[in-house]
Amino acid sequence: MEQSYRYDFALLVNESLIRAIEARTLLAGKSNSDARSEYVDRYMRQGFILTRYFYDALIDFEKESTGLKDAYGTLLYNISLEQETKRARSIKFASEAAPEVVVRASLAHNERLLLDEAEAQLALGDKAGAQKLALQVVNDPKSNEDQGRALFILARSAPDIRSAQTYFERAVQGAHDPRTLAWSHIYLGRILDIQEAREEALTHYRAALQAGDPTPDTKTAAEKGLAAPYQLPGRPK
Numbered sequence: 531m532e533q534s535y536r537y538d539f540a541l542l543v544n545e546s547l548i549r550a551i552e553a554r555t556l557l558a559g560k561s562n563s564d565a566r567s568e569y570v571d572r573y574m575r576q577g578f579i580l581t582r583y584f585y586d587a588l589i590d591f592e593k594e595s596t597g598l599k600d601a602y603g604t605l606l607y608n609i610s611l612e613q614e615t616k617r618a619r620s621i622k623f624a625s626e627a628a629p630e631v632v633v634r635a636s637l638a639h640n641e642r643l644l645l646d647e648a649e650a651q652l653a654l655g656d657k658a659g660a661q662k663l664a665l666q667v668v669n670d671p672k673s674n675e676d677q678g679r680a681l682f683i684l685a686r687s688a689p690d691i692r693s694a695q696t697y698f699e700r701a702v703q704g705a706h707d708p709r710t711l712a713w714s715h716i717y718l719g720r721i722l723d724i725q726e727a728r729e730e731a732l733t734h735y736r737a738a739l740q741a742g743d744p745t746p747d748t749k750t751a752a753e754k755g756l757a758a759p760y761q762l763p764g765r766p767k
Contacts, residue, residue: 543580543606544650549573550584551653553747554592565750572745576625583614601652645675648683657687682714695721698750702737712741712748715753723760732756 532707545676553569566585569658587605590749594601660683667680678701685697698721719734735755738748 541646542578544646544653545645546573546578546580547584548649549578549581550588553581553585554588563746569745571745574621577623579614579618579621580609582617583609583743589653606665643675644673645679645683646678648687652683652687657689660687675720676705676710678707678710678714681705682710685714685717691721691724706741709745709748712738712743712752716748716751719755720760722763723755727761728759731759 553566564588565581570581570585584605587608591601591605596761644663644667648660648667651657651663652660664683666686667675668684681697681701681704685694685701688694689695695718698714698718701710702718705711705714715734719731719738719752722731722734724726732755735752738752738755741748
């Protein structure tokens, strides 16, 4: 694990929570349970040792009406140090972290990234706060942060589907990170499926598979999109 996460516990906690939320939202659906678990285990092996805790805690949280921002303190309070220490001791840690995590952590060692803050705000349900920070990156010609990632955050925090589609389209054009590129295509495919533009959606699912992201959850989501049109949760089939 990159040194920044070892010495900044808040950074480690937020990254673990973000990964847990991604596992539950990006891979929603009962049929994706194995892919979600593998996603969580992947980041546990990379040293984000609270990902499994947050993932399990979010199952109960999703049944409540309380917003994540208000529930955040309770989630932290309920962490059992004894249990998490025992869990950590059983992990076979990876020899190195994913490249995008190392880059983000290396930069955060000297200066907290605006986009890391934006991801944290988005994880807490503060879409307006996330959007404000991401826009700072997009509108700053001197920013060294990833423009594609900023657009990806703007898409996920957009107030409506039309705005989200526009930002995902821009992210596809500007993303260099394979995962950001792949998931921008997947989200575009889902949006187009909702709009009943199936042929265009299929093009994006295929592009996601060719984006170069090796993680199992990306492959699962893209292949699921190719197999059948995406439907919003709770929407009658």
